[in-house]
Amino acid sequence: MRRTFYASTLALVFAALLSAAAHAQTARTAATAPLPLPASDAVLTLDVRALFNEVIPRSLASDKARLAQVTADVEEFKARTGIDAREFDTLAVGTRIVALPSGATKFDHTTAVARGRFRPDALVAAARAAAKGGLTEQAYGGKTVYVAAVNDRLKLFGLAKMSVKDLAFAVLDQNTLALGEPEDVRAAIDAQAGRGRADMSVLNFPRGAGDFLAFAGNVPAGAFAGVETGLSPNVDRAIASVRGFYGTVGSTAAGLQLMTALRAGTAADAKQLFDVVGALRQIAPGFISIAGPKWAFTRGLVDGMKVTNRGNEVQLRLDIPQAEIGNVLKSL
Numbered sequence: 001m002r003r004t005f006y007a008s009t010l011a012l013v014f015a016a017l018l019s020a021a022a023h024a025q026t027a028r029t030a031a032t033a034p035l036p037l038p039a040s041d042a043v044l045t046l047d048v049r050a051l052f053n054e055v056i057p058r059s060l061a062s063d064k065a066r067l068a069q070v071t072a073d074v075e076e077f078k079a080r081t082g083i084d085a086r087e088f089d090t091l092a093v094g095t096r097i098v099a100l101p102s103g104a105t106k107f108d109h110t111t112a113v114a115r116g117r118f119r120p121d122a123l124v125a126a127a128r129a130a131a132k133g134g135l136t137e138q139a140y141g142g143k144t145v146y147v148a149a150v151n152d153r154l155k156l157f158g159l160a161k162m163s164v165k166d167l168a169f170a171v172l173d174q175n176t177l178a179l180g181e182p183e184d185v186r187a188a189i190d191a192q193a194g195r196g197r198a199d200m201s202v203l204n205f206p207r208g209a210g211d212f213l214a215f216a217g218n219v220p221a222g223a224f225a226g227v228e229t230g231l232s233p234n235v236d237r238a239i240a241s242v243r244g245f246y247g248t249v250g251s252t253a254a255g256l257q258l259m260t261a262l263r264a265g266t267a268a269d270a271k272q273l274f275d276v277v278g279a280l281r282q283i284a285p286g287f288i289s290i291a292g293p294k295w296a297f298t299r300g301l302v303d304g305m306k307v308t309n310r311g312n313e314v315q316l317r318l319d320i321p322q323a324e325i326g327n328v329l330k331s332l
Contacts, residue, residue, distance in 0.1 A: 035113040036172065037198035038187035040094030042107070042217025042245075045203060048114070048157070049089045050212045055251045063326035070329075074158030081148065081167060082126030083179070085157035088116030094198045097219055103226025111180040111188050112156060113172070120171040127169070138182065141189040145170045147182050208250045208257070216246035231280075238276040241269035256320040267312050274309035277316070281305065297327040 037043060052074075060067040078084045095110040124146065128135050131148040138145040150164040156179070168182040170189055178188035191197045202216035224240045247260035264270040284302045288295050301324065306317040320328060 034200045035090065035092035035115060035176065036178075036188060036192040037092050037094035037113055037200070038109075038111055038184065038191045039196045040109075040111070040198040040217075041097040041220055041223075042215065043092065043094045043198050043200060043202065044213060044215035046091040046093075047089075047212040048085065048091050048116070050251075052086055055212055058251070058253075059256065059322060059325040060329075062323070066326045066329055070158070073155050077155055077158040078126075078130075080130055080150070080154065081169075082123060082128070082130040083157075083169070083177070084118070084126075085114075085159070087118040087123075088114040088157075088177075090115050091157065092200075097217070097223050099220070099223045099226060103228060105223055105227060109181070109184050109187075110162070111178065111184040113176065113178050113188055114157075115176045117175070118177065120174060123171070123177070140170075140186050141193060143170045143172065143189050145182060145185050145189075202244075202246065205246050207248055210252050210257070211248040211250040213249040214247070216244070218244045234272070235276050235280070238269075238273040241265055241273060254319070255322040256325060258318040258320065259315065261313050261315045264312050264314070270309055270312045270314050274307065274314045277307050277314060281307070297324050300324070 035045075056067065056070055060070065074085050091112060091114045093110065093112045095107040097105060098108045099105055127146060127148065134148055136147045138147065145168050147166050147168045150167045152164065153161055154164045154167070155161045164181075166182055167179070168185040169177055169179045170185050172178055172189065172192050176192075178185045178192075180188070187196060202218065203214050205214075205216070207214060219242055224242060227236055227239050229235050229239070241264045242262050243265050244263040245261060246263075247258070250257045250259075262270075262273060264273050281302055285299060288299050288302070301318060301320060304319060308315045308317075
């Protein structure tokens, strides 16, 4: 009997270990699988956990007021939507680049997909409470799309301010949430099912160890053709020549490092773009002076910017010292 008990116990323990290992593998696969963004012209990914637990506390350690404001923004988003950004580990955002009849360009159909450790039932309950009876439901693709009328400017996840009419969300699975306008959340549901997914391969470029944000995109043909900056035709032509871009934001003990690469149609276009960026750096101090004291800190950032040209790309690198991060955030 004792041998049978031991054998049974060992068998159960072994089975439990196998189950735990399989669960851990599934969790790792789910955590690293690409987030299902709908088709987009530009995408970005953000390490939310690193941002809230490491980057923001370190960057704003000497600016308690600004640190408190960031926390307040996250709490406000939670109060208005029921969604706590701190429950998520990773965030992906996709958007379309749309040319307007006026010649201007805007980002449209912005969709966010986040993965983390939230409880779907608790999140929906919190959203209902926050909406105060104004949360409606739509069935789509086997999922429920929840919609709340906002009609206001809102900081998405407490981070990025944007105008929102109707804010929708859908629980794609127990770890994944889609957020955006109702049409865009439905597109995210389609993307999860394998229909109309964003091309995330645009993010396949070298990263630094401290990079917590990466972005990339392809500019639709003619999207920048009607842009008029009012500076000079050369500037307008240089902007119109941009066909794509990619970049990162990283954190170090000294501050933040920003890298952006602009891809032009040809090497000649890239050279013109490089020359235009150089010219703008020369006249930037004048614009900074006109802008007033609030923007005075940008003078040092512009002076320290490194611009290089290689082939059909122009790359810009900018270091933001720890002491200036608070000023940058205040200007946003």
